[in-house]
Structure formats: C-alpha cells, structure tokens
Amino acid sequence: MKIKESFGSKLFDAVNIFLMSILIIVMVYPLVYVFSASISDNAMVMSGRVVLWPKAINLIAYERLLGNPDLWISYWNTIRYTAVQTFLSLAVTSAMAYPLAKKGLPGRPLILFLAAFTLMFGGGMIPTFLVVQKLGLLDTMWAIVLPSLVSTWYLFIMRTFFEGLPEELEDAATIDGCGTMQVFLKIVLPLSLPVLVSIGLFTAVNQWNSFFDALIYLNDRSMYPLQIMLRNIIIAGSNVQGEGNTDYIETLKYAMITIATVPILCVYPFIQKYFVQGTMIGGIKG
Structure with missing residues (x-):
C-alpha cells in the first residue's frame, strides 16, 4: 500500500x-x-x-611543470612525508588510545587531563622550533613528521571508539591464550578500521596541504614538499626555472593547483565507505 x-x-x-x-x-x-x-x-x-x-x-602550463625536475622531487617529498606521518600517527595514536580506554589504567585521569590541557595551551612556534633545532632535526623529514605526530583531538576520538567495543570479544581472545598485544593487533584494530581510515584521511590531507612547517624547518630546496612549490608560484609569483615566464603565469598557477589536488581527489572514492562510517561513529559516541 x-x-x-x-x-x-x-x-x-x-x-x-x-x-x-x-x-x-x-x-x-x-x-x-x-x-x-x-x-x-x-x-x-x-x-x-x-x-x-x-x-x-x-597545455603549455602542464608541459612546463611536468618537464620541471623540481616538481617530481617535491612530489616525492610530499608523498613520503604524508605516508610516514599517517602511518606513524595512526600507530602512536592507537597505541595511546587503547590503554586510555581501560578504566582500570593507573593514573588514567591525570593522563587524560594532561592530554586535554594541550588542546587549550601550547608551547608556541618559537619553543617548538628550538626543540626541533636542539634535537638536530632541521632539514630532515623528521622535522616535518614528529612535531605534529599526535593530535589530541584524534586521540580522544579513537579512545571513545575503543571504549565502545564489546569487552566480551577481548575476554574471549584472552581466554584463548592471546596476550594484550595480540588482542590489540588481531581483535581491536581490525574492528576499528572505520575510525582508523577516517583519522588517517584527515591526517594525510593535513600533511599533504601543509607548507608552514617546511617553510620553518627546511632550508634545503631538495627537501621541499609540493606545497612550497605551489606557494612560490601562487603567492610569491616566482617562475618555474628562473626564466621570464610571465606570459603564462596565470595558467601555471591553476595547473599547479590541479596537479597538487588530483591525488587526494583520486584516493577519497576508495575509502569513502569507511570514512562515512568513521565520522558517523565519532559523531554519535563523541
């Protein structure tokens, strides 16, 4: 009817x-x-x-850009910065969030308070730069990856997700002889794929679009990511190979934006299903 x-x-x-x-x-x-x-x-x-x-x-703008070796060097730098930071960020964040999801963890309230404290107060740009400098990380990939490795907001989202997983599954795995690490790797992480993919996507996009950290910590041009090259073309109006290329600078800007955007647009459709699930779970339980 x-x-x-x-x-x-x-x-x-x-x-x-x-x-x-x-x-x-x-x-x-x-x-x-x-x-x-x-x-x-x-x-x-x-x-x-x-x-x-x-x-x-x-297609002159694409011909100039694709024929420029600096583009491919910066592309490779961006890919490796993004891949390494996304992998390490998920590994470290999940390893921190899992024990914090256990109410019996000693010192749990204090740890959560200290983590939440960083959401409201930070050391600032200059102290962070001095720490990176004293650790000898300038002009290395780790200067880009490590300072922003863990996001407190993502940590809380992942902890909330872990708290919602059925404890019976972990208890059953423990009875079968699994240790804590095995339960975490074989039970918890596979069930947490939606939230891992969602946080991984946000982390990857943030790193892919980031240029400020590279501007501060990198002096070696061979270490520059793609966004520095994009910034130089769009904001500073610099030419590609030191030539007077003002006759096509406008199309060059838009071509560079397209080249920098396409990879993220191509990745998203393949993980959309997990991304939607993860964001809905975070919205309901957070």
Missing part, C-alpha cells in the same frame, strides 16, 4: 534538494574553474573570459 506524503513532507524534501543542489554547485564550481583555467590561454584567464569552460585550449 502506497503511503501518501503530506504537503509538509514534500516541501521538506524540495527544500533539501534545493539546498543540496546549491551546495554541490558551490563545491564543484571551483574545481571545474581551476581545471578550465589551467588549460586555457593565459590572456583569456587574465581578462576574466574563462568563467566555466576553457577558452583557447593549450
């Missing part, structure tokens, strides 16, 4: 569809515009004639 919808229900659906359509347009339009501008003639872009679709298509 078909249920007849009320006028209020139909109006609610119509308003939702309208608002979601506007939101989609607002989010998709910048992506389309940036790509169109990157393959358009530079004069067309500068004159504002590129609104949605490309004008006088040419």
Whole structure:
C-alpha cells in the first residue's frame, strides 16, 4: 500500500534538494574553474573570459611543470612525508588510545587531563622550533613528521571508539591464550578500521596541504614538499626555472593547483565507505 506524503513532507524534501543542489554547485564550481583555467590561454584567464569552460585550449602550463625536475622531487617529498606521518600517527595514536580506554589504567585521569590541557595551551612556534633545532632535526623529514605526530583531538576520538567495543570479544581472545598485544593487533584494530581510515584521511590531507612547517624547518630546496612549490608560484609569483615566464603565469598557477589536488581527489572514492562510517561513529559516541 502506497503511503501518501503530506504537503509538509514534500516541501521538506524540495527544500533539501534545493539546498543540496546549491551546495554541490558551490563545491564543484571551483574545481571545474581551476581545471578550465589551467588549460586555457593565459590572456583569456587574465581578462576574466574563462568563467566555466576553457577558452583557447593549450597545455603549455602542464608541459612546463611536468618537464620541471623540481616538481617530481617535491612530489616525492610530499608523498613520503604524508605516508610516514599517517602511518606513524595512526600507530602512536592507537597505541595511546587503547590503554586510555581501560578504566582500570593507573593514573588514567591525570593522563587524560594532561592530554586535554594541550588542546587549550601550547608551547608556541618559537619553543617548538628550538626543540626541533636542539634535537638536530632541521632539514630532515623528521622535522616535518614528529612535531605534529599526535593530535589530541584524534586521540580522544579513537579512545571513545575503543571504549565502545564489546569487552566480551577481548575476554574471549584472552581466554584463548592471546596476550594484550595480540588482542590489540588481531581483535581491536581490525574492528576499528572505520575510525582508523577516517583519522588517517584527515591526517594525510593535513600533511599533504601543509607548507608552514617546511617553510620553518627546511632550508634545503631538495627537501621541499609540493606545497612550497605551489606557494612560490601562487603567492610569491616566482617562475618555474628562473626564466621570464610571465606570459603564462596565470595558467601555471591553476595547473599547479590541479596537479597538487588530483591525488587526494583520486584516493577519497576508495575509502569513502569507511570514512562515512568513521565520522558517523565519532559523531554519535563523541
């Protein structure tokens, strides 16, 4: 039997569809515009004639960028910084969150208080720089990875998720002879895949888009990540290879934005299912 919808229900659906359509347009339009501008003639872009679709298509900006060895060096640096930090961040955060999820942990309230304290107060940029300098980490990958390795917010989210896992599963594994580490690796982590993927995605995106830490801690140009090159082109207006490339600088900017954005856009569809699950769990239990 078909249920007849009320006028209020139909109006609610119509308003939702309208608002979601506007939101989609607002989010998709910048992506389309940036790509169109990157393959358009530079004069067309500068004159504002590129609104949605490309004008006088040419690929000179991509040819210049893809032929520049600095791009591939910075790409490799960004990939390894992101991969190492995401892996270590998940490993350390989960290793901290799991014992903190146990109410019988000695000193648990104090540890949680000290962790929460860092959400409100931090040492600041200069003390952090001095610590990195004294540890001899300047101009190394670890200067980028270690200072932001653990996020207290993600730690609390993961701890809350671990608290919601059935204790009976861990008890059954312990009775079968599993130790604490085996329970953690073989029972807890596989069940925590949604929250791990969600936090991993946020961590990876933050590191992929980060440039400030590299600007402070790295002086060696061969260690620069992709975002430093992007910053130099977009903000500083520097050319690619020290040449007078002002005749295509606008398309070069948009091409660099496209190249820097595509990898993250390609990864997201493959982990969307886990990402949605993880964010919903965090919203319900947090």
